[in-house]
Amino acid sequence: MKKMAGILVVMMMLMLMIGLCNASEAPGVYEIKRGNFCAKFTNWGATLISLLVPDRHGNLADIALGYQFVSEYTNDTSYFGSIVGRVANRIGGAQFTIDGIHYKLIPNENKNMLHGGVIGFSDVLWKVTKHESDRISFSYHSLDGEEGFPGDLEVSVSYAIVAPYVLSIRMRASSLNKATPVNLAQHTYWNIGGHNSGDVLSDEIQIFGSQYTPTDDNLIPTGKLVTVRGTPYDFLEPQIIGSRINQLLPLRGYDMNYVLDGGKKMKLAARVYNKKSGRVMELSTNVPGLQFYTANYVQNVTGKGGFVYQPHSALCLESQGFPDSVNHPNFPSQIIRPGKTYKHNMVFTFSTR
Ligand SMILES: *[C@@H]1O[C@H](CO)[C@@H](O)[C@H](O)[C@H]1NC(C)=O
């Protein structure tokens, strides 16, 4: 009897230890590849941590900024490679009204909310729901009231190599019980010359957006749609990124939402070319906006191999809805009602010239 009780105590302790281990599960690293095209991810923030792409001579470089150790992502304040939400970009005054109900969010950038709040989707552990040689899927259940947002939301992201040098990203979100804004973004910092090759100012970019949404001093849209023609935002024809960047005061950098031509169809959004390596990156997407950001706030960030990232050391092509849409009835709606599914597709295609 005594022996039985002893075994029972040991078993209970074992079960408790397994339980504790699960509760404090550490972020893992997951790889997908086809040939020499290889991507790594962590389930912390459903984050892309590296992508190997050949140059015109076949030499591989890792073209995504990131950290040496996966544990460092838990300290990140730049959103390196992560999925950002429930609502990427800014919500002015950290509040909105849906169907006459007023919601107050938790502000994390002055009075506004940026990238989903203090603990957004980039700051949580996602579940790995599928992992095969060339694809991986993550899911996350966001609770009603999380950061102030209404309703439970089931979120997933799938990364897949669908052809040689083609990475597809599919983001989905289903509202389970309340109408809520949803605007997910994939926040990789790209430097197609190599993550440790310096700044992207001499790269060429073309952005297929004839209009942009100008902002106030706090980067909240005024609500206007303005033509890019005659402004430093005009990339309808390929332009060197740094050619007009000093006209953009006080930032001396791009951090702007483009209204993509073609609306909610799948269409080409942007093309980047790095002359030195010959690498070309193209992004196609089905969402109406593209935030073009030149890593203006990245300063002295120690990354992979001890390389220190500085302003303009990368560019982000954050396809998404327009910023603060929930407070601008003239912007495409981001409200997802129960039973409806948010669908955001991105396709990155790499080649060389
Ligand atoms: C996070 O940052 C703190 C403060 O700078 C540091 O002490 C800690 O080691 C960091 N954690 C990781 C996992 O890098």
Ligand SMILES: *[C@@H]1O[C@H](CO)[C@@H](O)[C@H](O)[C@H]1NC(C)=O
């Ligand atoms: C970055 O590092 C430089 C050189 O050590 C230093 O002068 C500067 O103040 C640092 N900037 C920030 C924001 O930490």
